[in-house]
Amino acid sequence: MSEKEPLFSSKNLRLITDPLNTNNPITVQVLGICSALAITVKLEPAIVMTLSVMAVLVVANVVISLLRKSIPPRIRIIVQLVVIASMVILVDQVLKAFAYDVSKQLSVFVGLIITNCIIMGRLEAFAMANKPWPSFLDAIGNASGYGLILIIVAFFRELLGSGTLFGYPVLEKIGLYKTGYENNGLMILPPMALITIGIIIWVQRSKNRELIEEK
Amino acid sequence: MRDFSNRYIFVFSTVLIVVVAVLLSAAAMLLQPLQQRNVEIEKKQSILASINIEASRKDAEKMYDKYITSSFVVNAKGDKVEGVDAFGVDMAAEIRKPLDERNFPVYVSTLDDGSSKVIVPVRGKGLWGPVYGYISFNDDYNTIFGATFNHDKETPGLGAEIATRAFQKQFDGKKIFDDQGNFTSILIRKGGAAPGDPHAVDAISGGTLTSKGLEATIKDCLSGYIAYFKKQQEQK
Numbered sequence: 001m002s003e004k005e006p007l008f009s010s011k012n013l014r015l016i017t018d019p020l021n022t023n024n025p026i027t028v029q030v031l032g033i034c035s036a037l038a039i040t041v042k043l044e045p046a047i048v049m050t051l052s053v054m055a056v057l058v059v060a061n062v063v064i065s066l067l068r069k070s071i072p073p074r075i076r077i078i079v080q081l082v083v084i085a086s087m088v089i090l091v092d093q094v095l096k097a098f099a100y101d102v103s104k105q106l107s108v109f110v111g112l113i114i115t116n117c118i119i120m121g122r123l124e125a126f127a128m129a130n131k132p133w134p135s136f137l138d139a140i141g142n143a144s145g146y147g148l149i150l151i152i153v154a155f156f157r158e159l160l161g162s163g164t165l166f167g168y169p170v171l172e173k174i175g176l177y178k179t180g181y182e183n184n185g186l187m188i189l190p191p192m193a194l195i196t197i198g199i200i201i202w203v204q205r206s207k208n209r210e211l212i213e214e215k
Numbered sequence: 216m217r218d219f220s221n222r223y224i225f226v227f228s229t230v231l232i233v234v235v236a237v238l239l240s241a242a243a244m245l246l247q248p249l250q251q252r253n254v255e256i257e258k259k260q261s262i263l264a265s266i267n268i269e270a271s272r273k274d275a276e277k278m279y280d281k282y283i284t285s286s287f288v289v290n291a292k293g294d295k296v297e298g299v300d301a302f303g304v305d306m307a308a309e310i311r312k313p314l315d316e317r318n319f320p321v322y323v324s325t326l327d328d329g330s331s332k333v334i335v336p337v338r339g340k341g342l343w344g345p346v347y348g349y350i351s352f353n354d355d356y357n358t359i360f361g362a363t364f365n366h367d368k369e370t371p372g373l374g375a376e377i378a379t380r381a382f383q384k385q386f387d388g389k390k391i392f393d394d395q396g397n398f399t400s401i402l403i404r405k406g407g408a409a410p411g412d413p414h415a416v417d418a419i420s421g422g423t424l425t426s427k428g429l430e431a432t433i434k435d436c437l438s439g440y441i442a443y444f445k446k447q448q449e450q451k
Contacts, residue, residue, distance in 0.1 A: 100272075
């Protein structure tokens with residue numbers, strides 16, 4: 001790689017755009033499903049979760065990328081976990097100090113970012129072999145790809161399940177309930193998150209045939 | 216990839232751990248006062264919320280001083296306990312003690328219309344972690360004036376719904392003693408309370424275990440106040 005490669009070369013830009021579509025961590029790599037099911041009942045926690053995952057992933061990716069030549073391969077997974085875990089604890093502490101209400105809403109799921117396979121996957125597959133700047137972009141891209149799906153799922157689940165968006169009663173305001181419409185309670189249960197993600201994968205694959213496997 | 220000696224691996228891990236430990240302890244120490252204050256403000260907000268006063272984080276302390284006129288601690292026999300600060304009582308520690316050894320904080324509030332309310336805290340187990348809150352009573356020591364609940368770890372959208380106004384509003388006007396004066400507590404009914412039942416509210420769909428935990432919490436904590444409430448009712 002030449003030293004003078006521009007910061008946003010097309011190769012670097014693809015690090016951000018690929019995870020949004022053709023290499024999406026959730027719909028294509030099928031990682032991070034667990035948290036995508038758990039915190040997509042409402043939009044607000046989904047967005048805060050996205051930002052938290054982004055903060056953790058960006059810092060962890062850059063740190064691991066900086067250390068990549070000095071990390072002994074035999075203990076690399078442990079090192080990655082230590083970095084992720086400390087970042088998650090930091091994010092949790094900062095949220096508790098400065099965004100107390102949101103931290104209450106996300107409750108356990110902040111701590112569970114540690115177990116999000118996307119983060120570990122990016123450290124192992126990308127940051128261990130690339131320079132800090134591409135690792136930074138890769139982290140932004142993957143966290144956005146993750147967040148994009150989260151927000152889409154949360155949008156439909158909150159709208160159809162609770163009839164609100166960001167807690168604002170949209171359906172009530174447009175008077176849909178008067179026509180006999182009722183909220184679908186099934187939407188707030190985890191199985192519907194899985195089905196929603198399934199539908200997103202279906203739509204994505206029918207638009208982008210390269211993603212369909214041979215058999 | 217380069218081969219690393221065992222010595223290098225040991226040194227590397229030790230340095231890594233020390234750096235991480237220092238970083239995290241520093242963060243914890245620096246942020247602790249802010250977090251502590253957040254917890255205190257939230258406590259004041261919840262106490263106010265139970266008498267249906269919505270205070271923002273900014274004015275919670277001022278409103279608390281304005282509306283909460285006194286606070287004291289009683290025991291399970293209904294006598295006042297001297298020398299214990301009600302606001303400082305750690306409910307998490309109290310609920311682990313047997314009922315007759317616990318301290319029961321009572322907050323007294325005078326509203327703008329001059330009416331007096333008593334507020335008592337409740338705390339117990341939800342599904343994943345603690346659930347807690349405050350219940351305020353009219354001065355008949357029977358009818359609930361307002362209630363507020365919160366939780367640490369309940370599932371967002373399901374059990375966590377106990378923290379919503381819609382759920383809490385159901386408690387307004389419910390009674391904890393029946394006509395004969397027996398303690399009934401408040402039942403949280405799966406499938407919905409019978410209309411007009413003065414001692415029951417609807418549970419949360421998808422949050423059955425949290426609802427059950429909250430029901431047990433309310434019963435357990437309020438039962439400690441029976442003696443005190445009865446004494447106050449007799450004095451009327």
